[in-house]
Amino acid sequence: MNLSFSIENWNQKSWEEFCSVAQETRMKGIELYNIDNDIFSGKKSPTNPQLSSSEKRHLAARGLQIPCFDTAADFMDPEFAVEFARTVEAAANLGAPYVSVHTETTDQQACRIRIGELMELLGNSQVSLLVKTTGPYADTDHLRDLLNNFSDDRLAAVWMMYDTCVSGKEDAEETITNLGAYVKHVQIHDFRRNGTAAEPELIGEGELPIKDMMNALRSVNYDGFISVVWNPDWMPDLPDIEIILTHFASCMGRFEETRRNRRHLYWNKRHTGRYVWKQESLIDKTFPQVLDTMVEE
DSSP, rough: EEEEEETTTTOOOOOOHHHHHHTTTTTTTTEEEEETTGGGGGTTTTOGGGGGGHHHHHHHHTTTTOOOEEEOOOSSSHHHHHHHHHHHHHHHHTOOOOOEEEEOOOOOHHHHHHHHHHHHHHOOOOOOOOOOGGGGSHHHHHHHHHHHHHHTTTEEEEHHHHHIIIOOOOOHHHHHHHHHGEEEEEEEEEEEEEOEEEEEEESSSSSOOOHHHHHHHTTTOOSEEEEEOOOTTTTTTOOOHHHHHHHHHHHTTTTTTSSOOOOEEEEESSSSESSSOOOOOOOOOHHHHHHHHHHHH
């Protein structure tokens, strides 16, 4: 399972500290946040274009990736295009496949226009734009309509599990029915209800229906990252990022992989095609099960 963590809210850590703790806790990725963060300033910044090649080698040597680069401002902010362009450039230099954006604006037409403008700013980069399921898009009906309006492979979604569950009041099946393969990245943090309030909780110890959500991801053969978002101020008694990430990894290890394992396929003699089952072997399945297996492959 591809687990990562967001650096958002961990403001007193250096880039080297993030890389070290990721490696120690067996994370596979580090989700970056806010191009104006202090760790992205100076000559030794991982976003320094002159260091991008060496930084990518450094990450690969540690078995790490940057699954997503998250922007800080609302994408409807008049000045957001500047932040977005800088973030796309940094993501492209570091080999990050996605830049994520969010908004609190409910005007769908205005959002469509702005997303169209942001898509143009992607240029010829290999970076894709992801819209987060927060604010008005915690109702994933609206996000699906937005994404369908473009039908562009470089425009997809970040499933923020807490937001769709608490703010959007959706179950996992409804969210994945609406978004399906549009989900390219996942952010998660748990909660526990206290009256009408939802208070943060350690992953797996709250009320977030994680099992249902993992099954939903598995239904679309999701093979991206699941990234924990945590603020040390939520639980002052647990300020250690290593404890949070170790607990996260332990909890997620209880669930099945979201990408179904590919079964072994058998080449024909001329290597022009492959069989699902060995030739002339008895298949212990009903005919509908055979059809289902062939459709899956």
